[in-house]
Amino acid sequence: MLWTSCLSLGLCILAGSLALAFIQGIKKYKIGRLLTPGRIFFLGLGMAIYVLFLPIVRAEIGYDGLEVLLISLIRTISLFFFSSGVTDVMALLPEESQAIHDIYSFLLPVLYLLAPLMSFSLVLSFFKNLSAYNQYVTNFFREGYIFSELNEKSVAMAASLLKNKPKGRFVVFTDVYEQNKDEKNELLERAKVLDAICFKKDITSIEFGLHNLRSELSFFLIGANETKNAEQALQLTKKLKKRKNTHLYVLTAQLEAEIMLADASDYSDPDALKIRRVNEVRSLIYNTLYNDGYEKVFGSAIPAPDGQKEIHAVVLGMGRCGTEMFKALSWLCQMDGYRLRVDGFEQDPLVKSRFHAQYPELMAFSGRTDLEGEVRYTLEIHDPVEIGTAEFEQELLALPRATYVFVALGNDEINVAAALRLRMLYARAGYYPVIQTVVYSTDKKNSLLNARNFKGQPYNIDYIGDTESFYSEEVMLHQELEELAKARHLKWGNEQEFWKYDYYYKSSISSAIHHEMKIKCGIPGADKPPADRTPTEQEAIRVLEHRRWNAYVRSEGYVYSKELGRNDLAKTHNCLVPFGDLSPAEQKKDDD
Numbered sequence: 254m255l256w257t258s259c260l261s262l263g264l265c266i267l268a269g270s271l272a273l274a275f276i277q278g279i280k281k282y283k284i285g286r287l288l289t290p291g292r293i294f295f296l297g298l299g300m301a302i303y304v305l306f307l308p309i310v311r312a313e314i315g316y317d318g319l320e321v322l323l324i325s326l327i328r329t330i331s332l333f334f335f336s337s338g339v340t341d342v343m344a345l346l347p348e349e350s351q352a353i354h355d356i357y358s359f360l361l362p363v364l365y366l367l368a369p370l371m372s373f374s375l376v377l378s379f380f381k382n383l384s385a386y387n388q389y390v391t392n393f394f395r396e397g398y399i400f401s402e403l404n405e406k407s408v409a410m411a412a413s414l415l416k417n418k419p420k421g422r423f424v425v426f427t428d429v430y431e432q433n434k435d436e437k438n439e440l441l442e443r444a445k446v447l448d449a450i451c452f453k454k455d456i457t458s459i460e461f462g463l464h465n466l467r468s469e470l471s472f473f474l475i476g477a478n479e480t481k482n483a484e485q486a487l488q489l490t491k492k493l494k495k496r497k498n499t500h501l502y503v504l505t506a507q508l509e510a511e512i513m514l515a516d517a518s519d520y521s522d523p524d525a526l527k528i529r530r531v532n533e534v535r536s537l538i539y540n541t542l543y544n545d546g547y548e549k550v551f552g553s554a555i556p557a558p559d560g561q562k563e564i565h566a567v568v569l570g571m572g573r574c575g576t577e578m579f580k581a582l583s584w585l586c587q588m589d590g591y592r593l594r595v596d597g598f599e600q601d602p603l604v605k606s607r608f609h610a611q612y613p614e615l616m617a618f619s620g621r622t623d624l625e626g627e628v629r630y631t632l633e634i635h636d637p638v639e640i641g642t643a644e645f646e647q648e649l650l651a652l653p654r655a656t657y658v659f660v661a662l663g664n665d666e667i668n669v670a671a672a673l674r675l676r677m678l679y680a681r682a683g684y685y686p687v688i689q690t691v692v693y694s695t696d697k698k699n700s701l702l703n704a705r706n707f708k709g710q711p712y713n714i715d716y717i718g719d720t721e722s723f724y725s726e727e728v729m730l731h732q733e734l735e736e737l738a739k740a741r742h743l744k745w746g747n748e749q750e751f752w753k754y755d756y757y758y759k760s761s762i763s764s765a766i767h768h769e770m771k772i773k774c775g776i777p778g779a780d781k782p783p784a785d786r787t788p789t790e791q792e793a794i795r796v797l798e799h800r801r802w803n804a805y806v807r808s809e810g811y812v813y814s815k816e817l818g819r820n821d822l823a824k825t826h827n828c829l830v831p832f833g834d835l836s837p838a839e840q841k842k843d844d845d
Contacts, residue, residue: 256308256353263305270297295371302364303329305357312345332365333372339365385425388450390463392423397470399425401456401485406504406724407475408443409695413725415447424449427456457488462496471500483510490514490526499526502729506532506573511755527752531729535759537718538577540728541689542585543766547773549715550582553656553687554591564593566657567649567686569671571599571608571634574661574691574718583615583630584763584804588774589797594631596652598645602637609634614829615807626796626832628804640671649675650682660690665697672714688714695721737765745842756821760805767801783844795843799832802843 274290274297306325314320339361346354389397398414400407403426411424426444429451444451452459456472464470472489474482486503493499503510514528542550554562564586568579579597586593599605609616618624619632638645640662658679660672672690679686692698698719705711722728738761742751751757771779776797778790786794806826814825828839835843 255311256347256350259304259308260353260356263301266297266301266304270294270301273297291371298364298368298371299329299333302332302368305360305364309342309345312347332368334369385450385452386463389425389461392450393463394465394468396422396468397425397461397464398422399427399456399461399470399472401427401472401474401482402476403429403440403444403451404475404477405440405720407473408440408447409720409724410473410475410726410729411444411447411449412721413727417726425452426450427452427454427459429453455485457485457492461493466497469498469500470496471502474501474503474505476504479505479507479510483507483513486510486514486528490528493526496526501526501528502531503528504531504533506534515753529752530755533723534573534577536728537691537723538574538581539762539766540734541717542581543734543769545689545715546585546766546770549687549689550586550657551588551591551770551774555654555656557592560590562591563653564591564657565653565655566593566595566659567652567655568595568597569640569658569660569675570662571597571601571604572661572663575599575659576608578659578661579632579634580612580615580808581763583628583632583808584801585767585770586630587628587767587797587800587804588770589776589793590774592629594653595633597632597634598638598640598649599634600637600639605634605636612808612810614812615804618803618807624831626799626834628800628807630804641674646678650678654682654684655679655686658686658688660688665692665694668692669697669701669714673712676712676714685713689717690714691718692716693718693720695719698722734762734765737768738762741765741768756809759809763805764798764801767798771797791844795840796832798843799835799840803829 270293274294277290277293303325306328307321310321310324310328311317314324343358343361346357348354396418398411400411407426411426414422415424424447426449429441429444430453441451456474461470470493472493474485474489476482482503482505486501489501493501503514511530514530550564550566551562554564557563566582566586568575568582571579575597579595582593582595616632616634618628619630621627622629635648638648658672658675660668660675662668662671668690669692672688675688676685692701698716701714701716703711704714717723726732738758739748739751741764742748742757742761746757751761768779771794776794778786778794781790783791783794806829809824811824811826811829813827813829814820814823815827817823817825818827819825828835832840832843
């Protein structure tokens with residue numbers, strides 16, 4: 254009876270631990286990793302061996318008692334350290350039950366081999382982390398950049414950081430598990446080339462306090478799971494709150510992350526932990542417009558008979574990237590001397606309705622020309638049509654001549670194919686607009702960059718968003734644009750709220766971008782401080798800046814309300830009116 258019970262229970266424990274280890278191994282959301290798959294199976298294996306040894310020890314000593322439990326425990330522990338004597342143990346197996354004898358005869362050699370191998374694996378894991386800690390301590394006086402995962406994004410970012418300042422910085426990757434996968438092995442090799450420190454532990458489980466307090470530490474929560482990034486950020490703020498010269502970059506666009514992390518740092522202390530929420534899509538679009546907006550968008554505009562220049566933008570794909578570009582063009586192109594039209598295309602039948610619901614006043618002012626000192630644009634999201642069909646192409650070519658096209662349909666292959674198709678269609682129509690498309694693969698971008706057809710004709714398609722270019726110090730930390738934005742915000746606000754609230758941060762970034770466009774477009778007085786402008790210049794810039802502000806705030810979902818005034822919970826604002834309807838005090842705020 255004891256043999257049957259212990260054998261059944263031991264096999265159940267083994268099977269259960271294997272199942273739990275497998276489930277934990279495939280789970281995407283793992284905070285802390287206290288119970289890793291290896292540890293789960295190791296514990297299950299130990300418990301199963303102990304249970305399986307009970308009847309063997311009972312048969313060996315010939316009686317029941319506490320000694321059976323203790324000797325079984327000793328045998329289990331010793332088995333994990335290369336214990337011998339498997340033949341002696343097998344001699345104690347019962348002869349009366351052939352089934353139990355056969356199963357034990359098969360299990361025991363396997364367990365005697367597996368147990369010490371598991372012990373060796375865990376000991377090796379311990380020494381690997383110990384080695385990583387040793388490397389970490391040897392970089393005591395250098396700037397540290399610590400990543401929550403080893404992935405394409407983090408490796409590209411780390412390479413950029415080390416390229417710009419190789420001797421004064423070091424890189425740490427956490428949650429690094431060696432796997433028999435080509436992609437993972439390639440990433441590990443690239444990490445070794447960077448001389449990076451690799452911890453197997455989760456970023457929240459490592460003690461990073463063993464570092465010079467005067468040296469800067471920057472943490473990047475850069476996993477694909479944005480919820481996990483935010484959760485890790487909350488845990489790290491508790492551990493790092495008192496450490497100075499520390500930055501925490503959290504890749505998430507989730508509203509709940511903004512709310513949760515807003516009060517997690519003391520922004521009034523210039524040396525205290527600083528938390529930055531990085532919206533990858535918005536960063537991509539804003540940096541693209543800051544760097545290329547004048548050349549690609551304004552530079553491609555075509556003259557109209559009345560002396561104005563016309564910008565006709567087409568956005569293909571109204572997902573996250575396309576929607577962000579559609580909204581940004583609405584305020585970027587509020588510019589004297591230019592007229593704007595933006596046409597968006599999307600196959601999803603609910604996109605148009607969702608956009609109108611989220612940004613009601615942005616669309617409500619489309620085509621309005623009767624309000625002086627208000628936005629000037631025509632915005633249209635077309636009814637759902639499948640991209641690539643004859644119906645879509647007929648509708649596209651029936652529009653006014655395109656000057657700028659942005660393609661963001663989902664993945665690299667679809668984006669490139671659509672961009673090439675558009676180049677052909679527009680060439681047939683006799684004009685060649687700027688075409689930008691999102692391509693995430695750096696290798697693919699580099700191979701396509703100067704692509705030509707068999708006649709040697711260039712396709713002239715601009716590829717943006719590739720991993721190596723986007724996940725770089727310049728773009729992700731965008732220090733130049735950030736400093737310009739902060740300087741603008743400090744003219745009327747304080748630094749604490751600039752970093753703490755996304756509303757102020759994003760608004761100032763957009764204002765800084767537009768200011769650069771004003772200067773490049775030759776708006777009179779834009780390159781002067783407000784006090785040095787003539788009255789005519791000052792009035793024109795104030796009106797223009799208010800038009801931009803109206804478009805930007807509406808692109809964030811705000812609507813006008815005289816009764817509620819400014820109510821950020823309701824997203825209402827009493828200043829969403831034509832410039833002439835503002836009080837003189839409010840008009841002065843538009844000095845740009």
